[in-house]
Amino acid sequence: EDQVTQSPEALRLQEGESSSLNCSYTVSGLRGLFWYRQDPGKGPEFLFTLYSAGEEKEKERLKATLTKKESFLHITAPKPEDSATYLCAVQTSNAGNNRKLIWGLGTSLAVNP
Amino acid sequence: GAGVSQSPSNKVTEKGKDVELRCDPISGHTALYWYRQSLGQGLEFLIYFQGNSAPDKSGLPSDRFSAERTGGSVSTLTIQRTQQEDSAVYLCASSPTTVGTEQYFGPGTRLTVT
Numbered sequence: 001e002d003q004v005t006q007s008p009e010a011l012r013l014q015e016g017e018s019s020s021l022n023c024s025y026t027v028s029g030l031r032g033l034f035w036y037r038q039d040p041g042k043g044p045e046f047l048f049t050l051y052s053a054g055e056e057k058e059k060e061r062l063k064a065t066l067t068k069k070e071s072f073l074h075i076t077a078p079k080p081e082d083s084a085t086y087l088c089a090v091q092t093s094n095a096g097n098n099r100k101l102i103w104g105l106g107t108s109l110a111v112n113p
Numbered sequence: 114g115a116g117v118s119q120s121p122s123n124k125v126t127e128k129g130k131d132v133e134l135r136c137d138p139i140s141g142h143t144a145l146y147w148y149r150q151s152l153g154q155g156l157e158f159l160i161y162f163q164g165n166s167a168p169d170k171s172g173l174p175s176d177r178f179s180a181e182r183t184g185g186s187v188s189t190l191t192i193q194r195t196q197q198e199d200s201a202v203y204l205c206a207s208s209p210t211t212v213g214t215e216q217y218f219g220p221g222t223r224l225t226v227t
Binding site for chain 2: 031032034036042043044045046049087089091100101103104105106
């Protein structure tokens with residue numbers, strides 16, 4: 001069964017304390033892996049798409065990486081405004097009309113000033 | 114450009130009433146998705162549209178739920194005879210295609226069934 005697991009469930013950091021969030025996946029074939037940020041009371045905001053192992057993408061203090069089994073979202077010198085829930089989702093390359101994403105439950109990140 | 118919009122932003126309804134939730138996707142996006150998110154839970158897929166057709170309705174929880182999309186644009190999610198367990202945030206997303214492209218989300222409609 002296709003599955004996406006995110007860890008840790010919650011993470012509390014001090015401002016400037018770098019860390020990584022993990023998204024591990026077991027799917028029959030990967031078409032794309034997506035990272036989103038969700039603030040309370042809002043819809044998820046798209047961050048990155050990764051398509052193949054070895055690929056990396058960066059945006060400000062965030063860098064996403066991908067292997068054949070997992071993806072990491074590295075947060076360098078985080079600020080309080082980086083506090084949010086970070087969601088990972090996978091689209092598989094299964095045949096048929098199934099185009100839906102498989103979502104992890106997210107990591108709730110809190111960055112203290 | 115304009116993002117995905119949803120209306121209403123909040124809806125309080127009595128158990129047993131019908132509700133309609135609306136989604137306006139980003140112009141030109143052919144794919145449209147509906148999700149449900151309960152407090153502390155992950156995103157639950159409901160249905161997606163490619164143009165006006167819905168190839169995958171597998172996530173609709175019961176036959177009280179239905180959705181349509183007209184003109185390849187606006188979509189409406191209808192919940193008939195609402196139950197308290199229907200209370201959640203309903204999110205809509207659109208994407209340029211259904212394959213390998215990111216989805217852009219609206220702000221959601223918070224539905225409360227009393």
